Amino acid sequence: MPACSSCWNEVFQYETNKVTQIQSTNYGTIKWFLHMIVLFYISFALLSDKLYQQKEPVISSVNAKVKGIAEVAGGAGAAAAAAGSIFDAADYTFGLQGNSFFVMTNFLKTEGQQQKLCPEYPTRRTVCSSDRGCKKGWTDPLGKGIQTGKCISFNATHKTCEVWAWCPAEAVEEAPRPALLSSAENFTVLIKNNIGFPGHNYTTRNILPDLNVSCTFHKTQNPQCPIFRLGDILREAGENFSEVAIQGGIMGIEIYWDCNLDQWSHHCRPKYSFRRLDNKTTNESLIPGYNFRFAKYYRENNVEYRTLIKVFGIRFDILVFGTGGKFDIIQLVVYIGSTLSYFGLATVFIDFLIKTYSNSLCQTCVYSSCKCCKPCMVNEYYYRKKFEFIVEPSPTLKYVSFVDEPHIRMVDQKLLGKSLQDAKGRPVPRPEADFTALSALPLPDLDPDPQPGPDEAEAEELQPLRGAPAPEPADGPSPGWCRCGRCRPSALPEPRRPLEELCCRRAPGPCITSSPLFAALVLCPRRLRLLLLLREPLGAAPPAAAAAAARRLRHCAYRCYAAWRFGGADLADFAILPSCCRWRIRREFPRADGRYRGFQSPC
Numbered sequence: 001m002p003a004c005s006s007c008w009n010e011v012f013q014y015e016t017n018k019v020t021q022i023q024s025t026n027y028g029t030i031k032w033f034l035h036m037i038v039l040f041y042i043s044f045a046l047l048s049d050k051l052y053q054q055k056e057p058v059i060s061s062v063n064a065k066v067k068g069i070a071e072v073a074g075g076a077g078a079a080a081a082a083a084g085s086i087f088d089a090a091d092y093t094f095g096l097q098g099n100s101f102f103v104m105t106n107f108l109k110t111e112g113q114q115q116k117l118c119p120e121y122p123t124r125r126t127v128c129s130s131d132r133g134c135k136k137g138w139t140d141p142l143g144k145g146i147q148t149g150k151c152i153s154f155n156a157t158h159k160t161c162e163v164w165a166w167c168p169a170e171a172v173e174e175a176p177r178p179a180l181l182s183s184a185e186n187f188t189v190l191i192k193n194n195i196g197f198p199g200h201n202y203t204t205r206n207i208l209p210d211l212n213v214s215c216t217f218h219k220t221q222n223p224q225c226p227i228f229r230l231g232d233i234l235r236e237a238g239e240n241f242s243e244v245a246i247q248g249g250i251m252g253i254e255i256y257w258d259c260n261l262d263q264w265s266h267h268c269r270p271k272y273s274f275r276r277l278d279n280k281t282t283n284e285s286l287i288p289g290y291n292f293r294f295a296k297y298y299r300e301n302n303v304e305y306r307t308l309i310k311v312f313g314i315r316f317d318i319l320v321f322g323t324g325g326k327f328d329i330i331q332l333v334v335y336i337g338s339t340l341s342y343f344g345l346a347t348v349f350i351d352f353l354i355k356t357y358s359n360s361l362c363q364t365c366v367y368s369s370c371k372c373c374k375p376c377m378v379n380e381y382y383y384r385k386k387f388e389f390i391v392e393p394s395p396t397l398k399y400v401s402f403v404d405e406p407h408i409r410m411v412d413q414k415l416l417g418k419s420l421q422d423a424k425g426r427p428v429p430r431p432e433a434d435f436t437a438l439s440a441l442p443l444p445d446l447d448p449d450p451q452p453g454p455d456e457a458e459a460e461e462l463q464p465l466r467g468a469p470a471p472e473p474a475d476g477p478s479p480g481w482c483r484c485g486r487c488r489p490s491a492l493p494e495p496r497r498p499l500e501e502l503c504c505r506r507a508p509g510p511c512i513t514s515s516p517l518f519a520a521l522v523l524c525p526r527r528l529r530l531l532l533l534l535r536e537p538l539g540a541a542p543p544a545a546a547a548a549a550a551r552r553l554r555h556c557a558y559r560c561y562a563a564w565r566f567g568g569a570d571l572a573d574f575a576i577l578p579s580c581c582r583w584r585i586r587r588e589f590p591r592a593d594g595r596y597r598g599f600q601s602p603c
Ligand code: ZN
Pocket: 482, 483, 484, 485, 486, 487, 502, 503, 504, 505, 580
């Protein structure tokens, strides 16, 4: 199956980029310098962040045990009753849930409450002057019970609504200052923390087997001791214990495990740090601190009583986080693969230098001979060797070459005005023509002058009009747009006429057809026949009819002119010949009836 053999050929193909190698000490040095920086950075990141390791987050369990005895400081009001009593761990710690524990630092006690009818504690919301200020069956969300609709005396000065509640109603009071249990500062807490990395099959705990049970944590002197003094925890977090103790608060104990489980550098010990987690501001309207209520119940003479305690204290949340890493070949390969692209940095940077120092900066530089232009010239050379310019082929783009201008002009046919001669166009650098093939051809003795040497011939090609003979007389009055005096008016209809209105010169002067090179390169029939033969070595027998032979030579001459003045075949395909040249060629290889097609659109 021939179709499939061609698809197999396509499968077994390999495409690769063509690379330009520039021999340059400067750019070679820059390349190696950038490569070294990249290599240094990659190695540094690899080692410092241990990017060769497979990392896994820690899983953990926490248990905390608070110890210490506090004596209640003497206070005013309700606290006075409790003055002198002793609090141990059972009194001041409350049910540990999750990874946190609570230590009471301050409290308000309401003793001997029983369920009956009594007046509310007088506040702005509860005072009344008559029964109309109270509503039967209504419960104030901030009140203590269900209203009976009566307004009764609380004391000699205040009347409040009567409620069905635990009586006497709890007083609305500020937390005692200083805190009643401010000696809780000296309590200690033992934190037991077991952690594990299941993926690495590794478990450990924060308490070492050789722990001295009487130690106390200190940031620098004893950083591994798991027994913490509460006052130290707050001090490390930048807080004052006796101030936080009044209203209560929430503290975070952070345990960070950064474990390296590689055998050659094993390390897995916790780091402790502390921070306050609740809002520090003590603005009353924002309800600062941390408090809750609990009650102790008892029976007396078959009547149920309770002691209500509003507790202020500090909740300690233990936050365990961290990662464990172990060498993993896949991680290493992925890291190396992801960093390879950084080595392209040198190419990007040097290409940028070449482009910047050859184009924009050197536009003004090319014709001057100052020292700063030297790198520009070198870069210009690299730039030309590296980049190949291709203009998008468009049927409306035409190229025009004037003998008195160094560059070629690119003109868009769509933007053409009155005539091609006056079109502004965009300058395009003239491609470097390869004259070696031309100079190899035998030059016919058209002129009586001695044969010029190869160097001289090339110089003449670049300056076609140097030493040109006096212009021949024109074949009639030349049109207004002509600058050389040898063009003829276009016979084409209006839309295509401007395309034929083109002279060989931009400024007045001698015509290019008067150059001896024009005769040698474009008009010489022997050369044209040779070129036709080169194209078709066997099939180019001269046609019998003289008209057909002249037509072939004429078209070959057009192509010769385009190749001479526009360099490579790329531009010559879209080139437009000046009127004087076309008519000079037509005079050499005429049509019998003298009717020429004129400019034709390619399509
Ligand atoms: Zn002219």
